[in-house]
Amino acid sequence: MKHKTILIGVAGGTGSGKTKLARELLKEFGPGEVVVIEQDSYYQDLSALPEEKRNHQNFDHPDSFEFDLLNRDLKTLLDWKQVHIPMYDFSTHVRLSETRMVEPHHVIVVEGIMVLVDRALRNLMDIKIYVETPADIRFIRRLTRDRVERERTTQSVIDQYLSTVRSMHEQFVEPSKLFADIIVPEGGENSVAIDLIRTKIASIIPKGSD
Numbered sequence: 001m002k003h004k005t006i007l008i009g010v011a012g013g014t015g016s017g018k019t020k021l022a023r024e025l026l027k028e029f030g031p032g033e034v035v036v037i038e039q040d041s042y043y044q045d046l047s048a049l050p051e052e053k054r055n056h057q058n059f060d061h062p063d064s065f066e067f068d069l070l071n072r073d074l075k076t077l078l079d080w081k082q083v084h085i086p087m088y089d090f091s092t093h094v095r096l097s098e099t100r101m102v103e104p105h106h107v108i109v110v111e112g113i114m115v116l117v118d119r120a121l122r123n124l125m126d127i128k129i130y131v132e133t134p135a136d137i138r139f140i141r142r143l144t145r146d147r148v149e150r151e152r153t154t155q156s157v158i159d160q161y162l163s164t165v166r167s168m169h170e171q172f173v174e175p176s177k178l179f180a181d182i183i184v185p186e187g188g189e190n191s192v193a194i195d196l197i198r199t200k201i202a203s204i205i206p207k208g209s210d
Contacts, residue, residue, distance in 0.1 A: 003080040005104065006204050007124050008197075010111035011176055012131030013169045014060070015141030017187020021131055022111040024188050028198045033205060035105040039112020042070045043088050045095035054093040059160075060113070060168035067118045070110075074124055080104040090150040106205045113169075116176035127200070130180035131187040135166075 008025075012018040022036045042065050046054045058064060073083040084099035115121060116128055139161060146152040177183055184193040 003104065004106070005078050005080070006107045006126045006201065007074065007078065008107065008109045008127045008129065008201070009115045009122065009125040010109060010129045010131065011113065011116040011173070011180070012133065012187065013135075013138050013173050014113055014165060015138035015145070016131040016133040017141075017189060018111045018113075018129075018131040020188025021129075021184065021190070021194060022109045024194045025109055025198060025201065028202070029107070029205075032103070032105060034107040034109065034201070035102060036109045036111060037074070037085060037102065039065060039070065039110060039115050040090075041086050041088055041100075042066045043093070043095075047094040051092070057093070058164045058168070059093075060164045060172075062114050062117050062172060065112075065114055067121060071118075071120050071124065074108065074110065074121075077102065077104050077108055078124070107201055113173050114176070116179045117172050122179055126204070127197075128179055128181045129197070130177035130183050132177065132183055132185050133187060 010018045010022050019038070026034050026036060043059065044064055044066055046057060049057075069086070073085065076083045082101060082103050085102050087096040087098050087100060088094075089096055110121075110125075116130060122128060142161070142165070143154065143157050146157045147154060182193070182197070184190050184197075188194070
């Protein structure tokens with residue numbers, strides 16, 4: 001029997017709650033059924049640039065992601081073959097030599113700010129979700145994350161938000177919600193929406209498939 005994989009895209013602005021929503025979807029299903037792939041793993045490798053120049057790149061523009069590689073990896077998984085997902089060091093902006101091996105799953109959730117921006121990526125998706133959260137909440141979440149997880153200073157996070165994050169959100173991320181099948185307010189905090197999406201996933205996972 002041919003394996004069937006459902007690809008779900010979860011987009012939204014920085015700090016919107018899309019990552020938490022994606023992880024919440026995992027809880028209902030068993031091993032091998034659902035996996036989350038983060039678009040952030042596919043940032044362009046900037047190892048060829050001096051460190052000072054890396055820090056001044058626009059990481060919130062579509063060109064900062066290697067969409068071709070992401071699309072190839074997803075197509076490989078949809079063909080029921082394993083892939084090696086890149087690993088990225090956000091403190092140095094370079095791709096690590098290590099990779100994360102991902103086996104085929106019945107449901108793949110790909111999440112990131114730009115996953116609904118790229119047409120080829122959208123065309124692979126069965127369900128497209130956009131997480132909508134007020135800008136002030138998104139900024140506070142980003143500030144907290146970047147300070148704790150990415151070793152950034154408060155001022156550097158503020159400078160980046162004002163110079164690129166806000167404008168790129170308005171130019172690319174926000175308009176991409178027009179492509180969404182479902183718009184979810186507050187992301188991972190919206191338990192009603194999560195339950196509805198889980199029910200939809202359960203209804204399309206092939207029964208008794210291996």
